[in-house]
């Protein structure tokens with residue numbers, strides 16, 4: 231069933247600036263200003279980048295998924311905007327002024343442990359909410375976390391999110407596409423298998439970034455994925471970051487660490 235769609239008229243969406251490029255689309259900062267007097271609200275508008283990988287169908291799925299969520303730790307859906315002739319559509323979301331967690335960590339280097347653990351617990355609560363609806367995010371990374379204010383972060387970018395079939399515990403993708411492998415659990419790299427557990431693995435990588443110096447801008451190439459696959463197979467794991475406080479670096483309980491077959 232189509233969720234109630236809040237319609238934004240394209241003629242009132244004033245472009246302000248480009249915020250960035252995501253999995254299958256670009257996001258712009260706009261002001262929705264029907265009165266034309268600059269009193270309208272700021273919104274983040276995601277437009278589909280029509281390329282071979284992403285289709286309007288996939289984008290509609292992303293819009294429908296986001297429109298269902300009601301969680302303080304997930305970016306809020308506001309509605310959609312159809313371009314003239316309904317040829318393409320845009321996803322209208324709340325605009326979070328502090329930007330992505332990656333950018334935030336780079337500019338405010340002094341984010342203390344207490345604050346990071348607050349952010350980590352909020353991401354966990356948001357992911358717990360996703361799990362109750364049987365959704366797997368599949369692209370949990372600091373670049374896909376938004377900072378609403380100094381004490382609130384939200385999960386965003388549901389372009390790769392899939393629902394786990396009710397008779398299985400994992401989701402299998404056919405076309406791996408350009409995968410963010412550094413955030414992928416071993417079974418996701420090797421068998422394209424995704425589950426709530428693989429989201430937990432990605433969460434571990436998200437936690438690694440803020441407590442380490444090199445923030446997660448890893449460049450990846452085919453040969454690296456082979457290398458990563460092998461070292462993970464030999465039980466190598468991301469080392470605890472140098473300046474990570476001891477109480478944060480407690481070794482994960484065995485249950486969280488993928489027992490690699």
Ligand SMILES: C[C@H](Nc1nc(-c2c[nH]c3ncc(Cl)cc23)ncc1F)C(=O)NCC(F)(F)F
Nearest residue numbers: 249250251252257274325326329330374375386
């Ligand atoms: C492609 C877009 N990229 C960016 N977006 C923003 C942004 C600031 N404020 C925002 N408010 C609402 C939204 Cl949806 C994005 C932003 N800032 C820098 C970006 F590179 C994006 O969606 N990134 C995923 C996530 F949203 F999680 F950061």
